[in-house]
Amino acid sequence: MSAQMLDGKSLAKNREQQLKASVERLTGQGGRKPALATILVGDDPSSATYVQMKVNACERVGMGSQSIVLPIDTTTEQLLLEIKRLNNDPAVNGILLQHPVPEQINERACFDAIALEKDVDGVTTQGFGRMAMGEKAFGSATPAGIMTLLKHYNVEMEGKHAVVVGRSPILGKPMAAMLLNANATVTVCHSRTVDLAQQVKQADIVIGAVGQPELIKAQWIKDGAVVIDAGYHAGGIGDIEKHGLENRVKAMTPVPGGVGPMTINALISQTLESAQLANL
Numbered sequence: 001m002s003a004q005m006l007d008g009k010s011l012a013k014n015r016e017q018q019l020k021a022s023v024e025r026l027t028g029q030g031g032r033k034p035a036l037a038t039i040l041v042g043d044d045p046s047s048a049t050y051v052q053m054k055v056n057a058c059e060r061v062g063m064g065s066q067s068i069v070l071p072i073d074t075t076t077e078q079l080l081l082e083i084k085r086l087n088n089d090p091a092v093n094g095i096l097l098q099h100p101v102p103e104q105i106n107e108r109a110c111f112d113a114i115a116l117e118k119d120v121d122g123v124t125t126q127g128f129g130r131m132a133m134g135e136k137a138f139g140s141a142t143p144a145g146i147m148t149l150l151k152h153y154n155v156e157m158e159g160k161h162a163v164v165v166g167r168s169p170i171l172g173k174p175m176a177a178m179l180l181n182a183n184a185t186v187t188v189c190h191s192r193t194v195d196l197a198q199q200v201k202q203a204d205i206v207i208g209a210v211g212q213p214e215l216i217k218a219q220w221i222k223d224g225a226v227v228i229d230a231g232y233h234a235g236g237i238g239d240i241e242k243h244g245l246e247n248r249v250k251a252m253t254p255v256p257g258g259v260g261p262m263t264i265n266a267l268i269s270q271t272l273e274s275a276q277l278a279n280l
């Protein structure tokens with residue numbers, strides 16, 4: 001068996017063409033140009049790069065952006081004020097608060113201060129709850145991008161056993177909820193899971209979302225499984241060891257070029273949707 005590559009890079013590129021056409025249509029009909037506001041607190045170079053990639057994607061599809069950079073010693077109150085200002089700015093359709101924020105900030109309070117209709121990164125408690133209940137809401141961008149990738153490649157989820165390794169609020173937990181909503185049978189693993197190998201061996205679909213290079217071993221993954229790796233580490237490796245998998249799994253994401261581009265695509269796609277709703 002030769003694994004099908006779930007090519008997020010080319011899918012995101014194609015979808016950007018569609019987004020660009022939709023933005024042109026919206027503005028051509030007199031609608032305001034959609035815009036994403038990004039907030040970066042501090043000067044972490046990786047976070048700055050991620051934010052820049054999102055701003056670049058906005059530009060590619062003809063959307064506007066506002067980049068807000070706050071000093072590393074910003075307080076929760078100061079950040080909340082900034083979020084409130086953006087909530088009230090009609091020129092802003094989506095708000096992205098880059099995670100992680102410096103430790104003196106109450107990140108949850110700041111995420112939850114984002115207006116639901118502008119929560120295009122799907123980080124608010126309310127948005128998560130609505131999504132988990134199957135109600136209309138913007139999903140957390142990374143799992144939403146993964147779902148788009150799975151659907152595009154016709155990966156069957158209904159009745160399949162999905163094992164999600166990781167339970168973070170932005171990735172593992174919403175991923176599990178989305179797979180459950182797609183009628184998969186879902187197991188969620190984390191740092192206290194006993195015998196991770198045994199859990200992963202049961203999986204028809206494995207989602208690696210642990211943030212540790214190759215923590216999930218190739219030999220744990222059963223033949224014919226679908227392998228989704230959200231991790232990206234120095235040397236171009238992910239959270240899942242890939243040795244030999246390309247010859248025995250059904251489908252897998254490349255690292256890089258799998259999940260990353262789909263995350264950004266989900267974010268800008270949801271920003272456009274927010275703008276379309278605001279223009280109704």
Ligand code: NAP
Pocket residue numbers: 142165166167168169170171172189190191192193196208209210211212215230231232239259260261263264
């Ligand atoms: P995170 O907040 O650090 O969460 C990591 C999760 O992994 C936690 O739930 C943790 O369990 C679990 N874990 C840690 N060690 C484990 C172990 N030995 N066995 C089983 N589970 C273990 O990370 P995150 O933000 O969700 O990110 C996860 C990965 O996805 C990272 O590689 C990150 O870079 C990547 N990511 C990619 C994108 C993208 O756009 N491509 C976006 C976001 C994240 P506990 O809850 O018990 O601590």
